[in-house]
Amino acid sequence: xxxxxxxxxxxxxxxxxGAAGVAAAAGAxxxxxxxxxxxxxxxxxxxxxALIALGAYAPPFWLMRSAMVVIASGAVLFSADxxxxxxxxxxxxxxxxxxxxxxxxxxxxxxxxxxxxGRRG
Numbered sequence: 001x002x003x004x005x006x007x008x009x010x011x012x013x014x015x016x017x018g019a020a021g022v023a024a025a026a027g028a029x030x031x032x033x034x035x036x037x038x039x040x041x042x043x044x045x046x047x048x049x050a051l052i053a054l055g056a057y058a059p060p061f062w063l064m065r066s067a068m069v070v071i072a073s074g075a076v077l078f079s080a081d082x083x084x085x086x087x088x089x090x091x092x093x094x095x096x097x098x099x100x101x102x103x104x105x106x107x108x109x110x111x112x113x114x115x116x117x118g119r120r121g
Contacts, residue, residue, distance in 0.1 A: 006065060010055035013072040014048045020079055021045035032088060040082040047075040047104070061119050067111035074103025109121075 003011075021044030028037035054068050078100030082090040091097075 007055045010051050010068050010072060013076060014055065016050035017044040017051070017072075017079065018048035020083070021048060024079075024083070024087055027086070036082045036086045040086075043075055043104070044079045047071060051075075059119075061114060063110065063114035063117070067107050067114055070107030070110060071101050072107075074100045074105075074107055075098070077103065080103050 021041045024037045024041035024044060028034050028041060029036070051068065051072055054064075054071075055073060059065075076096050077092075081096035084090065084092040084096075
């Protein structure tokens with residue numbers, strides 16, 4: 001199956017999220033830091049397979065691709081902020097996790113709209 005650069009990029013983000021999620025789950029188990037690493041693992045490990053599935057589907061429809069970019073960006077930002085807080089005790093930047101979480105919500109809503117309107121948009 002031949003894939004385009006967009007699908008490969010989404011797959012790369014998903015792979016990074018998957019690795020981060022497994023590492024965070026292991027860290028939460030072995031260090032006991034469930035407050036930061038638990039949510040990081042949850043977000044990373046739920047959005048990684050979703051992005052893999054969406055990337056494999058990857059229609060050349062701009063609205064659906066926009067949803068994938070927003071979802072990937074939100075998951076990476078949310079996870080990166082929690083990881084930064086775990087390792088440094090400081091936020092990635094002010095309100096990084098809420099911005100990432102909001103991006104996730106918006107991305108999923110964009111995906112819902114793209115599914116409803118199809119290629120007409």
